[in-house]
Amino acid sequence: MPSGCQHDLELGPESAFSIDASSIVFGRGALRELGEHVLSLTHASARVALFTDPRLASLPPIEHASASLRAAGLDVVVYDRVHVEPTDASFLEAARFATEGRFEAYVSVGGGSVIDTTKAAALYATYPAPLLAYVNAPLGEGRVVPGPLPPHIACPTTCGTGSECTGIAVFDLLATKVKTGIASRRLRPALAIVDPDATRTLPSEVVAASGFDVLCHAIESYTARSFTARPAPRPLTARPMSQGQNPWSDLGSLEALRLAGRSLVRAFDDASDDEARGELMWAATLAGIAFGNAGVHLPHAMSYAVAGLVKGYMAPGYPSDEPRVPHGTSVVLNAPSVFRWTARTSPARHLTCAEALGADVRGATVDDAGEVLSGRLLSLMRRTRLPLGLAGVGYGEVDLDALAERAIVQRRLVDNAPCAVDRERVRALFEGALDYRTGAPR
């Protein structure tokens, strides 16, 4: 490993990793089981909050979820005002609804925004506190969640975020124009019901954006610092969720890349290709399990700045109420630039990712690893009509300092990178991500 890439091992290196397993039901039609699962986690006539967003409110997944809950005799109240790409304001509004409702269980049906909002609503209704109390330091206080939350059953309708498997809730802190989050094992849903049929109504652009989120979860988990490169925690059991790549996360990451690499374009091209959407959904679940136990790193840390500072970019396929850079897009735009740079820390791992994604690696040497992996990502981005660089969503040289400033504060993610990075390095990585059409590696 080159010099400058060793993390501080003063406290002694970590020698063990932990596996936090999610309970998952996966398969076509699985949403029909929702009511019975909620019943088994609560009691007859329990009061249940059903969270979704305005677009989904009238679509089949919500219809099926509501029918299943009511058939089980549960007392269901729907909250359909989740903000796509949630903010502190929208988290607070959802928390108010949850507080007033005194619910015994929570169900989320939607994408990452819906699932994350439900986690936050359940948290603040159960353990009231100012919003920043539980938010990751340094932007928030990083207070520990005091105890368990009521059961949350998460039913994803996008094939991307993996939020159903993680204890992380991300939102946009409006005052600082930066995304941040709450991370606690207590936030992990009690059960994920993953039904590929629930993605049938997704516009193809949303499939692409969320599919790239899957790819980045897998590649970042696989190329994160090793769990042994982190100092042992004090106390010994206080292992962070971003514990670094480990043999468990490696398994999920590689299989997710293999499946998503061959199904992403098919799922983008044809909404009725059930096999491809099913594979992509399974890849999302595997990558979610992986990054829930390893943690992601620089492309995600940088994405929070890209999404938070959005100018006028209107994302095709998403609600047209306001400018937004969808999460998966904001992540993958940074990825080729990051992997060109991080490849030097573990070229074989980067090459393995490229091969799992379907790249032709015959004749490639370890020196080519960054270019081969980035090249494969860029060809998939081109094929699914994503912008080819940050310039495509409105950023230029003039924005590099502001972007770097907002990314470097994402310590939980930045510290999980395979190399130590400073603000200047992050700025250079953003610069390298401005325009990939020139093809010039930076």
Ligand SMILES: [Fe+2]
């Ligand atoms: Fe993500």
